Each structure stands twice: as C-alpha cells, then as structure tokens.
Amino acid sequence: MSARAPFKAITTPVRLEYDFTAGQAATLFLRGLEKKKIIGASTGPGQPVLVPPRGADPRTSELAQEAVEVSDKGTVVTYSVIRVPSENIKFDLPYVCVNVLLDGAAIGFFHVLQNCPLDKVRIGMRVRAKWVSDDKLAPTVASIEYFEPIDEPDVPYEKIKENT
Amino acid sequence: MRDVGIVSFAQSNAARELRNEVEILLPVVKEAVKQSGLPRTEIDFTCSGSSDFLQGQPFAFVMALDGVGAWPPIKESHVEMDGAWALYEAWVKIQAGEAESALIYSFGKTSPGDLAEVLALQLDPYCATQLWPDADSVAGIQARLYLSRARKSERDLAEVAVRSRRDALDNPHAVAKGNFDAEKLLAEPYRTSPLRDHDCPTNSDGATALVIAAGDLARKLAKRPVWIRGIDHRIDPPALGVRDLTRAPSAELAAKKAGVGRDRIDFAELDAPYTHQELILREALGLGTDVRINPSGGSLCTRALFSCGLNRIGDAFARIACGEGDRAVAHATQGHCLQQNLVCVLEGE
Numbered sequence: 001m002s003a004r005a006p007f008k009a010i011t012t013p014v015r016l017e018y019d020f021t022a023g024q025a026a027t028l029f030l031r032g033l034e035k036k037k038i039i040g041a042s043t044g045p046g047q048p049v050l051v052p053p054r055g056a057d058p059r060t061s062e063l064a065q066e067a068v069e070v071s072d073k074g075t076v077v078t079y080s081v082i083r084v085p086s087e088n089i090k091f092d093l094p095y096v097c098v099n100v101l102l103d104g105a106a107i108g109f110f111h112v113l114q115n116c117p118l119d120k121v122r123i124g125m126r127v128r129a130k131w132v133s134d135d136k137l138a139p140t141v142a143s144i145e146y147f148e149p150i151d152e153p154d155v156p157y158e159k160i161k162e163n164t
Numbered sequence: 165m166r167d168v169g170i171v172s173f174a175q176s177n178a179a180r181e182l183r184n185e186v187e188i189l190l191p192v193v194k195e196a197v198k199q200s201g202l203p204r205t206e207i208d209f210t211c212s213g214s215s216d217f218l219q220g221q222p223f224a225f226v227m228a229l230d231g232v233g234a235w236p237p238i239k240e241s242h243v244e245m246d247g248a249w250a251l252y253e254a255w256v257k258i259q260a261g262e263a264e265s266a267l268i269y270s271f272g273k274t275s276p277g278d279l280a281e282v283l284a285l286q287l288d289p290y291c292a293t294q295l296w297p298d299a300d301s302v303a304g305i306q307a308r309l310y311l312s313r314a315r316k317s318e319r320d321l322a323e324v325a326v327r328s329r330r331d332a333l334d335n336p337h338a339v340a341k342g343n344f345d346a347e348k349l350l351a352e353p354y355r356t357s358p359l360r361d362h363d364c365p366t367n368s369d370g371a372t373a374l375v376i377a378a379g380d381l382a383r384k385l386a387k388r389p390v391w392i393r394g395i396d397h398r399i400d401p402p403a404l405g406v407r408d409l410t411r412a413p414s415a416e417l418a419a420k421k422a423g424v425g426r427d428r429i430d431f432a433e434l435d436a437p438y439t440h441q442e443l444i445l446r447e448a449l450g451l452g453t454d455v456r457i458n459p460s461g462g463s464l465c466t467r468a469l470f471s472c473g474l475n476r477i478g479d480a481f482a483r484i485a486c487g488e489g490d491r492a493v494a495h496a497t498q499g500h501c502l503q504q505n506l507v508c509v510l511e512g513e
Contacts, residue, residue: 020276059235
C-alpha cells in the first residue's frame, strides 16, 4: 500500500457505563412493575396521571410525585407495523408497536402488540397487558411481555382524540 | 449597549442525588422565578445549558423542560455548554431588543457516569480518544508544565485547596469543605501527578437558575440589580499539543473584552476545577493578590459540570446583591485545560 493511500475507516470502540437515576417518580413506576402494577404519578387528587412518570407535570411544571395506580387495560391511540429487523427485538417480523392510553392515565404508554392479525389493528381497539410469569417480575417495562386484544367494544375516536 | 442586570439566583448542589434531573431542577427554577418577582409567563426568553453525556440519557435537556414550564408555549433555546453560555445567548437576545427578560438555567448530574472518562470524548475521536485521556490525566499534564514554567510548587497548589475548602465552610451549597492543613494534604498520594485528590474537583449533582432583565425592568424587580457590565467568550484550539497549556489566552482575551482591567475588582468567582487552573486564570485575568478568589469555595469544592460556571456567576451576583462587594469578575470554562472561557464583569447598582 502506498503511504499516501487514504484510510477509509478506522475502528475506535467507545464504551461508557452509567448508573441510571430513576428519581422519585420513576422509582414508583418501576417498583410497581415488580408487583404487576402500573403506577403513574400526578400532582395531586383529580390531576392528570402521567405514566411512565418522570417527576413533573409538563403542563404546569409542578412536581408530580403522587402515586396513582392505573389499569393494565387500555385503548390503542396509535400504532405502527414494524418490518425492520433489530437484534434487540425478540418479536417475529412484522410486528406492531402501539401507544396505549391505559384506563385512568392521561398520556399514551408505549409497548408492543401481539396476538392480533395486522389487518385487524386499529385506533380505538381495546387491549390488555400480558405480564410475564410471577417469578420473572422485575423493575422493568419488560415485566409486560406485550399487549393483546380483549373482547371489549372499540372506544369512539371522539373520546380519545386528545391523545391521538 | 443596553443595561442588563441579574435579578435573582437559585442553586442546588449535592454529592450524589437520588432525584433525577427534572426533580433537581424544578425547585431551583421555581425559586429563581419566585425571587425575581416576575410571573413565569411574563419572562420573554428561556435558555439552558447541559449535556446529555453526563447522565447518559438522550434528550435529558428536553425532558428537563417538564420541570421548567413550557406551557403555554415559550421561546426557548439550549446550548450544549455550561449555563454561562446560555446566559450569554440570553444577554445577546436582550441586546438585540428581542426580549426584556430571560430565565437561564443549567443542570449537571455528574454521578451517573465516570466523569473523567466521559470527558475523554471531548478530544479528537480519531487520534486521541482511543488512548482514553481522562480529564484528570490531561489536567496532570497541564499542571506539570505550569509548575515548571511558573516556578510554583505542589505546596502552592495545596494552599489553593486549603483556602477554597475553608471558604466553602460558609457556603451551605458547597460539597467539599473543612479546615485542612497543607502539610497533611501534601503527604497524600498522587492521583495524576503532580495532582493529588485535593487538587481535583469534587463532583456534584446540581442545578443553577438566574433571571435577568433589561434596564428599568431590572430596577423595578430587584432592590439591588447586579449589572452585567461586560461579557465575552473565546476559544483556544482543542488539540493538546497546539497551544501553551500553561496559559489561557482565550481567558485573557475574554477578560480584556469584558473590561476586567478597566476598574478595581473586589472579588472573583473563577470556574477553576483544578487548583493549578486557578493560578493560570489569576494570571490570565490580571488579578492581583489583593483580589479575593472564590469566596464560595468555587468549582474545586463543588463541580456540577455544565452548571458550575453559571453557578460562579450566580455566587458573584448573590454576594454583590447583599452588599459584600460592588464589582466582581465571574468566569466559566469548558473543554480540557481551560480551552474555552467566558468572562463577565458584574457591578451592583
């Protein structure tokens, strides 16, 4: 090789490790998942329940630290069919990712939908979390394996349009 | 030039926070806004400084807005720099007549990662970073050169640490503090020679917020507004072999442009995370031995990176606002070995 032949690439691996600081609100959420519960947070009684919570209600910028359990059932407010492979994903392609408005929550909750033919997925459909077996419950959203359809009537668009 | 004054300041600092960045920031911003007397919705511009590399959380700077109040919509900007540079952007905005008031905040959560390693990523990714020149090692190289050029000793460095930690006793927000003996400190082992632990910053998790306002509005809001009489920032080359590491030409130039030499200076708040860097900055800014340095204890004792530069400005403001001095210089730095520097001159009404 000529000394002037240009290098086209070099490999420079970078690895950094971090200890995640969940904070008070996300701790409530993660502790809930260990117990098969979905815990959101609000600024106080009657206020919107944010899930997963990050500590503050963005509309008022007040601390949202009051734990509120929401249902593990909800309504699909948007979805997308994923056809791009990723080694991080354990689901067979194509699969559906969904934003679910859990009953009692004010904002959508991101997860994966299974056990539903692609042409049957729709905004407004009712779904429920499928949890991992009790011995596998851990402080992670992976404690919910996926969401799946349930036999309940669709929610009309008018009722969820704020979240779509 | 329009008169622009700081009217309020709040901060939070702790060695290791179990709160996330939103939870740390929210009460600090609330406090600064409350003290300003200006309702949140009447502040024209919001500008922040932080880096997601610190907590390894992509878009942490966007999530932080949850705690700041962005509804109804606000005019907002962010710099991947210390909050002192966010202050500069807001100051320019007011100079341009596009705002009468601004909220500036910054946060730095240093505890989630290994900060010295994270900072290695600031260097040339192709020819330097593979060697993982962590920040303490690079500072050691600079300190060695400085001691040799300036004919200073490790004792001179230890004395900076002793004075800073003693002054920090009066600062409830300072993390490293106490009465120490230079002799005993010098008996400690090296970390990255000639630097020992006391020569290196004590990292913290913190947040800083300021409210600034133009002329008459500042006079209306604050009993004693603290005017930004001059502010300037400059950059030296990042590559470590290119410049004389024993000097900070960019700090010198910024100080000149900000007008540091034009009148007496009562005290200085310098963002000098390492002891030798305080001495380099003192020289670059032309501060004589009569100028008190870092009455807060400075960034050596409490370094929430990306927040600590703005914190120096806030500390200088607080001191002037309560009458403990009239004219001060405040400084912030970024990069390795004082590579980028911002200098401002503050003066009480």
